[in-house]
Amino acid sequence: MLLQLKNIFKWVNSGGQRVFLLKDINLEINEGEFISVMGPSGSGKSTLLNVIGMLDTFDEGEYNFLDESVHNLKEKHRSNLYKEYIGFVFQSYHLLDDLTVQENLEMPLLYKKFKGSERKAMVADMLDRFNIVGKKDLFPSQLSGGQQQLVGVARALIANPKLILADEPTGNLNSQQSEEIMELFKKLNEEDGVTIIQVTHSEKNAAYGSRIINLLDGRKV
Amino acid sequence: MFRNYLKISFRNIWKNKVFSFINILGLSIGLSAAFVIGAMVYYDLSFDKFHPDGERIYRITTSFKSPSGEFYNAGVTVPLAQELHNMEMSELESVAPFFTAYPLYVENPETGNKFKRPDFVIYTDDSYFKTFEYEWLAGNEQKALQAPNKVVLSEQRAKKYFPNEELTNIIGKSIVYQDTISTTVSGIVANFEDRTDIVFEEFISLKTGITQDITNTMESGWDNTNSASQLFIKLTKNGSSADVQKTLTRIAKEHDNPEMVAEGRTNTYTMQPLADIHLNPLYGTFDFNDSRTTISALNSLLLLAVILIVLGCINFINLNTAQGIQRSKEIGIRKTLGSSRIQLVFQFLGETFLLTSVAAILSFFLSKWLLLLFSDFIPQGLTFDIFWNPWVLIGVIFLLVLVTLLSGFYPALILSKYKPVSVLKQQIIPNSDKGTMRKYLTIFQFVIAQVFIISTVLVGKQLNYVMKKDMGFKTEAIAYFRTPWRDVSYDKRKRFVKEINNLPGVTEAVLSGNPPASFTTMSMGVTYHKGDNEVNSDIQLLYGNPEFFNLYDLKLLAGRMPLNDSIREYVVNTSYLKVIGISDPMDALGKTFKANNEDLPIVGVMEDFNQHSLKYGVSPMAFTGSSYTDKWTQFRTIHFKLSNLERSDWSQTIGQIEAIWKDIYPDSDFEYTFMDDTVKRFYESERKTSILLQWATGLAILISCLGLFGLVIHTTERRIKEIGIRKILGASVVQLNILLSKEFLKLVLIAFIIATPIAWYGLNHWLEGFTNKTGLSWWIFVLSGLSMMFIALVIMSVKTVSSANTDPVKNLRIE
């Protein structure tokens, strides 16, 4: 088992009232799963993903990730944990505009203190795998949306994470580009055994996954 | 990692060219001011630090208390040295008296070469070299100055007087001062290599002086203090300075004249540490050509440097936190990719350091230029080379780190705080940042700028006031010069006056004492008996004759002039009448006052005039003829009035007078002064303050407005869409301009409200130092406030008008 959420509640106080963003979420995810999170806008999908990614906190409940009790961990350990095991893919790619494709790919490795030669090899390998060697010296603004997201996925993968969290990764892409990214996810999941949790609005994309989690008003349905 | 940061830094600096420019310029202004001022501080604090026992060396100085205040003299009474010597105090390792001398010329009789006015000549004995350690290049250190007619030269002087000789060969050769004082060179010492105020170059044995040129000075007693008579002492290793001071105080008391004490006049000796000599304005140093800084001047300058740096740092903080929104994306991404907050803080500090370093490089060039520009304010010995001194370089690096932390730390904290979740949630703009801190900082900047503006206006007004105000006597088209003091011939002076009087361009010339206002003043202590009461006071003396009185247009209120040039009769001014409590000038006529046990008659009363800077009031004064007719006469200065009022027409007449001078005094140089220039020189320090203030104001405005400009760019760009919508809805350029500038003008206004009382308080305090002062008029504040508003508005309009003018459709389409 990769991670387990038990009775997770998250709320905010607004005007003296408690507004629940997540309500009693129970979830178990095993290694190698490909999960799609669905639900109407405002139902708490991104919130759930952030909690799983440890970027956001929760108010009640237990969260275990690879035998570690996340709810008992200090901020610093938590960030070490997600640094090590989780890769993020964003709807609007979030590449650093001031860095080239190559430099963007290199960045997570810098924070993980890989040696220069190792970094070079890993970046070269990624560029090769994603077929973007020719683009390595371009800046994000010089790429199409699909190409940018390709780089985004490559960046999430480069440090060999166990889990990839993707919040509407194809939200800004046209259908052909979406399909390419989804095929890529599927391949990663099947061939490399990477666990993937994606948020999506599209039934078609959700179908790539092995399991669908539906949310409504912060509850699992 | 480092390369990655560096790359990001450079690209960021480059991408935000305008902001980087503002930051770099602001910081480099502050930094160059700090470099130059820091160099001055280092320079001035590094004097006389190299003497092996420097902390044990003291100069003994004198301070006098009298009814009119406290006075200081760098010298001591001559017998003090002998007395200390005889006491053989166990605390004293050496007692070194010396006399400063100013020979007119010195000759090498072998070559016949004459050298005019050698400076830094003293009469001293071997104890001097026991107090100050010199490196002896030739001669016998122990007994070099034991016998009369010996001289020790510095290496530089020796090489100057004996250009092609080996140093050892110079020993035994002779040099002759003023044709009469023949001396043999008995030693040569190396010049001090480090900065020093012990600048002497020629040391003539003390015994020579007794029979020669300075006999008078050297034979004076306990009642006479001359600054030429200097005394240095060196304590033993364990000698207590408090004990020595006690002894000195006792000696001073023993020799105080009881009559003087009764009049409230006492003197005491103080021990001035060697390290104190350079910056203590009370006693001065030995090099009169070099303008001296004081501790308080250095403190003001340091404060100025700090202010300019802080203003620059504020720009940095403001622009970077404002830009933070643009960078929050990068921060969020970096955090999700594994960066810790500390790493981000270091990244931002690194960027700040990079920017600061660029500013520092620019500042080095600016400093070089500033040193030239402000050469009037900077000691002569201070050159750009001082920056290669390792201590100064360490100081520079320390300053850079400090500035980096000061300007970078707050933005780094703010920026690194952004939560990555806000990026994931795509809420890129953190709502917490309302720019409150930026507002405070901007207000702070403008308070400073505003205080500077108000001060500049007031100081300018005051300076103008005192320079334009009537001194109480005539100054226009009057000049004077002193005849050579060694030439005692009264006839020559008389002849000179007669010849000037014959010149067509001169209305009148007279031979008298010092002009009515000058830097040299003579005064004596006097007692006035009023019934049983004694009024003790000091009275300043003005020596002259009726022609002199008329030349300067002084006004006689009652009585008459002294009957002749040498009779002891006095015309006192109304200020003295006030001191002795007489209101009607007529009542003073026929009264007497006492000085040196002599009754002196008051024969007339003159109207008050200012004898020095209008900063001070009018001193009690008495006008009289010369007290001596022989070589001690006070009539040594020739005053003349030019008939033409235009300065440009004077040069011909001056030329003619110089020709007469060359004829009568061929050995001396002709130096004359216009009365107007003397008056101007009274305000030298105020004029310098005013110039510095103008610069400080200009720079403070420049830095603050640059920052304001940056913030305006930032907000207008954020509101570009709003501007477009408003424009489509029909807003005019002026309306938009007001909309965009309003926020900032409010800050400037708040700054004005805060600055006004601060400036008022400070300036009131400053004005209190002046007896004659202009008012702190309300219009100074209004004018300064309006100028600040106007400048701010103009600066902002550069950006706001152009934004308001852009095609609204274009702005809206961007989204």
Ligand SMILES: Nc1ncnc2c1ncn2[C@@H]1O[C@H](COP(=O)(O)OP(=O)(O)OP(=O)(O)O)[C@@H](O)[C@H]1O
């Ligand atoms: N910090 C917050 N304070 C108050 N409410 C919040 C906060 N963060 C999120 N919410 C609310 O929580 C709910 C869930 O938000 P979330 O972003 O998870 O929705 P979502 O399912 O991802 O929607 P979408 O499909 O539009 O992305 C929304 O109603 C949102 O307004």
Ligand SMILES: [Mg+2]
């Ligand atoms: Mg969402």
